[in-house]
Amino acid sequence: MTSPTPSPPFAIEIANLTVSYGPVPALLDISVKIPAGSLVGIIGPNGSGKSTFIKSILGFVRPDVGEVKIFGESAEQAKGQVAYVPQRGSVDWDFPITVREVAMMGRYGAVPWWKDLGRRDRQIADQALEMVRMQEFAHRQIGQLSGGQQQRVFMARAMAQGAEILLLDEPFAGVDAATERAILDVLAQTKKAGRTLLVVHHDLATAAEYFDRLLLLKQRLFAFGPPQAVLHPRLLSEVYEGNLRVFADMQSREFVADDEVSR
Numbered sequence: 001m002t003s004p005t006p007s008p009p010f011a012i013e014i015a016n017l018t019v020s021y022g023p024v025p026a027l028l029d030i031s032v033k034i035p036a037g038s039l040v041g042i043i044g045p046n047g048s049g050k051s052t053f054i055k056s057i058l059g060f061v062r063p064d065v066g067e068v069k070i071f072g073e074s075a076e077q078a079k080g081q082v083a084y085v086p087q088r089g090s091v092d093w094d095f096p097i098t099v100r101e102v103a104m105m106g107r108y109g110a111v112p113w114w115k116d117l118g119r120r121d122r123q124i125a126d127q128a129l130e131m132v133r134m135q136e137f138a139h140r141q142i143g144q145l146s147g148g149q150q151q152r153v154f155m156a157r158a159m160a161q162g163a164e165i166l167l168l169d170e171p172f173a174g175v176d177a178a179t180e181r182a183i184l185d186v187l188a189q190t191k192k193a194g195r196t197l198l199v200v201h202h203d204l205a206t207a208a209e210y211f212d213r214l215l216l217l218k219q220r221l222f223a224f225g226p227p228q229a230v231l232h233p234r235l236l237s238e239v240y241e242g243n244l245r246v247f248a249d250m251q252s253r254e255f256v257a258d259d260e261v262s263r
């Protein structure tokens with residue numbers, strides 16, 4: 001007798017999600033299933049709901065309608081499985097805490113509250129700092145770093161958490177080539193470990209290179225699929241309303257059939 005083949009595990013399942021801050025919904029009727037182990041770039045213009053989408057997965061904003069499941073559980077139940085690096089400028093790091101302490105913060109969720117962080121936790125935090133090449137700054141106050149360096153430390157904290165899902169809100173915004181490289185290393189290592197990454201990204205020129213799937217948002221979900229399919233001129237012109245320079249580059253690419261894109 002053959003047993004039925006198990007369906008592919010989804011890291012995140014979103015059904016009919018609508019989120020509003022005021023009269024106009026920031027996200028409208030979004031349904032999407034994100035397979036475990038995928039490296040997803042979230043694209044869309046300013047104000048299109050990308051950060052809100054990430055916050056919905058974290059359970060930071062309450063949906064008007066719809067639900068989010070993380071490995072089949074509610075956001076509340078799955079808290080420890082999701083690590084988050086917020087959009088730059090949204091956190092004020094003006095209090096005295098060192099780089100190493102920030103990386104160590106990633107370990108608190110992983111350790112029962114009655115246990116102190118041990119040598120192993122310190123090792124994990126230090127390895128994460130090494131991965132983003134910030135170990136030499138371990139004893140520096142976080143407020144005394146440049147924006148790009150702070151970004152790397154937050155990546156380290158998220159890595160140290162060991163969560164199955166990483167949500168990064170524009171990690172590449174305003175960083176130099178070295179930080180970009182360090183962040184790409186983190187993405188590659190995380191994917192290699194079989195974890196799921198959702199990364200808000202603005203640069204359409206690098207989107208196909210960095211991610212294996214793209215999710216195109218503007219209040220609604222316009223497309224979710226392989227980059228070549230999502231970066232389709234017709235879709236992009238609908239969402240970006242005349243970003244012509246990018247289109248000129250895209251025209252020369254090969255596109256896969258439209259039916260590969262779920263919309």
Ligand SMILES: Nc1ncnc2c1ncn2[C@@H]1O[C@H](COP(=O)(O)OP(=O)(O)OP(=O)(O)O)[C@@H](O)[C@H]1O
Binds near residue numbers: 021044047048051053
């Ligand atoms: N806390 C809030 N209160 C009221 N409106 C909000 C709030 N946060 C976001 N919005 C609105 O919701 C919409 C989506 O915002 P969101 O921050 O999700 O967009 P985004 O795609 O991340 O934009 P950006 O590319 O500029 O970061 C925008 O119209 C924004 O003004």
Ligand SMILES: [Mg+2]
Binds near residue numbers: 087
């Ligand atoms: Mg945003």
